[in-house]
Amino acid sequence: MSDRLMPQSERAPSWIRRNRQAMAPFLFLLPGVLFFLFYVIFPVIQSFNLSFYRWDGLGEPVYVGLENYTELMDDRAFEVSLWNNFKWLFLYLLAIPAGLAIALFLNQNVIGIRLYKSLFFFPFVISQVVVGLVFSWFYDPSFGLLNQILGFFGFGTLNVLGDPTLVTYGIIAAGLWPQTAYCMILYLTGLNAVDPEQVEAARLDGAKGLRMLWYVIIPQLRPATFIAFVVTIIGALRSFDLISIMTNGGPFGSSRVLSFYMFEKALSEYGFRMGYGAAIAVVLFLIMLLFIGYFLWSMYQEEKGGR
Amino acid sequence: MNLLKGTVAGLAMTVGLAASAQAAELSGTLKIFSDMSNPAPRAVIEQLAADFDALHPDLTVELTVIDREAYKTQIRNFLTANAPDVANWYAANRMRPYVSAGLFEDVSDLWQEPEIAENLASTKGAMTLDGQQWGVPYTYYQWGVYYREDIYKELGLEEPKDWEGFKSNCQKILDSGRKCFTIGSKFLWTAGGWFDYLNMRTNGYDFHMALTNGEIPWTDDRVRATFAHWRELIDMGAFIDNHQSYSWQEALPFMVNGEAAAYLMGNFAVAPLREAGLTDEQLDFYQFPAINPDVELAEDAPTDTFHIPSGAQNKEAAREFLRYVVSADVQTDINGGDKLGQLPVNSASSVDDDEMLNQGFEMLSSNSPGGIAQFFDRDAPAEMASVAMEGFQEFMVFPDNLDDILNRLEKTRQRAY
Numbered sequence: 001m002s003d004r005l006m007p008q009s010e011r012a013p014s015w016i017r018r019n020r021q022a023m024a025p026f027l028f029l030l031p032g033v034l035f036f037l038f039y040v041i042f043p044v045i046q047s048f049n050l051s052f053y054r055w056d057g058l059g060e061p062v063y064v065g066l067e068n069y070t071e072l073m074d075d076r077a078f079e080v081s082l083w084n085n086f087k088w089l090f091l092y093l094l095a096i097p098a099g100l101a102i103a104l105f106l107n108q109n110v111i112g113i114r115l116y117k118s119l120f121f122f123p124f125v126i127s128q129v130v131v132g133l134v135f136s137w138f139y140d141p142s143f144g145l146l147n148q149i150l151g152f153f154g155f156g157t158l159n160v161l162g163d164p165t166l167v168t169y170g171i172i173a174a175g176l177w178p179q180t181a182y183c184m185i186l187y188l189t190g191l192n193a194v195d196p197e198q199v200e201a202a203r204l205d206g207a208k209g210l211r212m213l214w215y216v217i218i219p220q221l222r223p224a225t226f227i228a229f230v231v232t233i234i235g236a237l238r239s240f241d242l243i244s245i246m247t248n249g250g251p252f253g254s255s256r257v258l259s260f261y262m263f264e265k266a267l268s269e270y271g272f273r274m275g276y277g278a279a280i281a282v283v284l285f286l287i288m289l290l291f292i293g294y295f296l297w298s299m300y301q302e303e304k305g306g307r
Numbered sequence: 308m309n310l311l312k313g314t315v316a317g318l319a320m321t322v323g324l325a326a327s328a329q330a331a332e333l334s335g336t337l338k339i340f341s342d343m344s345n346p347a348p349r350a351v352i353e354q355l356a357a358d359f360d361a362l363h364p365d366l367t368v369e370l371t372v373i374d375r376e377a378y379k380t381q382i383r384n385f386l387t388a389n390a391p392d393v394a395n396w397y398a399a400n401r402m403r404p405y406v407s408a409g410l411f412e413d414v415s416d417l418w419q420e421p422e423i424a425e426n427l428a429s430t431k432g433a434m435t436l437d438g439q440q441w442g443v444p445y446t447y448y449q450w451g452v453y454y455r456e457d458i459y460k461e462l463g464l465e466e467p468k469d470w471e472g473f474k475s476n477c478q479k480i481l482d483s484g485r486k487c488f489t490i491g492s493k494f495l496w497t498a499g500g501w502f503d504y505l506n507m508r509t510n511g512y513d514f515h516m517a518l519t520n521g522e523i524p525w526t527d528d529r530v531r532a533t534f535a536h537w538r539e540l541i542d543m544g545a546f547i548d549n550h551q552s553y554s555w556q557e558a559l560p561f562m563v564n565g566e567a568a569a570y571l572m573g574n575f576a577v578a579p580l581r582e583a584g585l586t587d588e589q590l591d592f593y594q595f596p597a598i599n600p601d602v603e604l605a606e607d608a609p610t611d612t613f614h615i616p617s618g619a620q621n622k623e624a625a626r627e628f629l630r631y632v633v634s635a636d637v638q639t640d641i642n643g644g645d646k647l648g649q650l651p652v653n654s655a656s657s658v659d660d661d662e663m664l665n666q667g668f669e670m671l672s673s674n675s676p677g678g679i680a681q682f683f684d685r686d687a688p689a690e691m692a693s694v695a696m697e698g699f700q701e702f703m704v705f706p707d708n709l710d711d712i713l714n715r716l717e718k719t720r721q722r723a724y
Binding site: 056057058059071076140141142159161162247248250251252253264267268269270271272273 | 552715
């Protein structure tokens with residue numbers, strides 16, 4: 001009642017006053033939006049723009065139109081990197097079922113289970129650089145554990161990181177180690193939220209084993225699966241550090257992915273082709289955009305369903 | 308050690324007296340950015356800065372040492388944004404981006420001074436681009452074949468003088484169950500060393516320079532001849548297996564353990580080999596032998612340099628520092644066996660009494676009539692160098708891919724120059 005009288009008591013209510021309610025959310029958003037514009041949107045636009053230039057980072061940029069992109073079209077190194085990116089995207093997803101399997105295995109109450117859980121989580125805690133080093137020793141052709149084992153069973157040596165056909169798989173295997181641990185922890189928290197009454201009811205109906213898992217448990221783990229999917233895709237697309245540590249893109253560029261190739265062309269010792277690097281970055285961005293679009297869409301659907 | 312420091316200070320004093328006689332006393336701050344981050348070079352640059360500071364009481368020397376690898380990318384930022392007065396870099400085409408962007412000061416005036424013009428003549432070419440000089444060298448080192456003297460003696464081998472001897476030696480080493488050469492090509496440039504030598508021995512220095520300057524197509528038959536020689540070694544199994552997985556340091560143990568008999572490398576490999584336990588009786592050096600008797604021998608001898616950025620604040624002091632660094636006594640001192648352990652650039656300096664340095668100095672001063680190259684990745688522009696060295700590595704693993712590799716290099720050549 002008094003609220004309604006308030007505006008009348010002031011002779012000329014200001015525009016801000018009248019629209020306070022409507023303005024508030026935008027004001028709260030403003031700092032975030034500004035940062036997002038400045039640190040994300042603006043650089044994206046800049047990269048797009050730069051990809052139409054030839055620039056060594058020092059002199060004047062020269063506008064070359066689509067030349068960088070036509071060069072990408074028949075650049076074999078780019079093709080190899082692109083394929084490797086897809087291998088990473090696809091095979092990295094193995095971390096999700098592997099993480100689920102370990103989580104199910106660890107989701108029990110025995111003495112010391114916390115210790116086991118932390119041990120399984122350990123690879124995610126250590127730095128990717130350490131993971132890379134450990135695996136490059138594991139693969140080492142002269143003293144690595146892998147070849148010791150192969151030798152023990154009478155197989156010849158395998159130089160995983162020196163073989164252009166195997167190298168990417170070798171690095172992905174190294175990447176899966178921490179990523180599986182990450183998915184495992186997501187599923188462990190997800191399993192805590194599984195409704196025991198539903199499990200009970202299913203059991204009364206005679207469901208067990210795989211049927212129980214498939215029809216009762218996994219549907220309830222949907223949120224965890226979604227997050228695991230998101231972080232794994234992101235992890236696969238930023239698979240830079242392992243490659244840099246384990247092979248430096250080699251042998252002869254066969255383990256490069258787009259992000260590494262972009263770095264090499266634009267920022268490494270022999271690089272400084274900023275425009276070309278930007279063109280690679282744009283392609284990488286478009287691939288990411290597909291996934292980002294999907295994530296946003298599915299989150300939007302979820303929100304709608306939740307209402 | 309104290310005695311040594313005393314001598315150095317004494318040397319510094321004399322040089323300083325001579326210098327201050329001609330120049331007005333320097334003042335202000337001299338900012339030096341250096342990439343001499345490994346232990347021995349770091350001690351050298353710190354000493355240079357301290358001595359130069361002591362020589363000029365009104366001048367404060369500020370030294371920033373940056374990790375050698377990180378420096379290669381950082382130099383772009385600090386040259387444009389926050390230029391020091393003196394900066395390290397490399398000679399030849401490696402200077403090109405900064406010279407064309409106008410970021411290095413033209414120091415041709417220094418090279419007119421008789422002190423420098425006469426004593427540094429041998430490296431003038433490496434410092435010259437577009438007819439001007441853009442910095443001064445402070446050290447260089449030879450490349451060549453470092454080998455296990457004891458293994459050679461055991462097998463009754465001599466230092467080879469020609470290609471046939473080179474190969475027959477290698478065959479005997481292979482027959483004894485060892486590899487002829489260790490190499491770690493993970494970071495590619497080591498393969499560039501092999502290409503440099505094989506190409507300079509097959510086609511000569513001038514051809515090599517024309518090739519790295521982009522004047523000759525990579526699909527040329529003469530280039531193929533170089534690769535054919537390389538292939539002879541690869542087919543023999545001369546190189547260690549899996550070299551694509553090792554860095555140059557990781558390839559050292561093969562030689563230390565006697566699994567490989569030799570290493571084509573720069574003189575910087577000697578220190579770690581000695582530290583790993585090889586004695587002077589076990590380690591020796593020979594010049595890469597002639598392949599084509601009609602071409603003159605030429606060598607790789609990469610030169611490290613000092614430059615004045617064009618944005619420097621205290622160019623007068625910077626010029627004086629450059630004069631100081633290349634002066635004969637300082638050159639003798641910093642290149643000594645207990646310091647950098649390399650070759651002085653000043654011909655009036657003396658070379659430290661070290662088996663390898665003496666041989667290297669002898670080789671470069673009297674047995675390299677063809678010329679002195681910098682190194683593949685310094686002679687060729689960056690883009691060409693990276694693609695080419697990747698091709699060399701691929702060739703060493705899959706020699707059958709040669710046609711494909713050469714076509715790729717040729718495509719890069721047509722774009723890069």
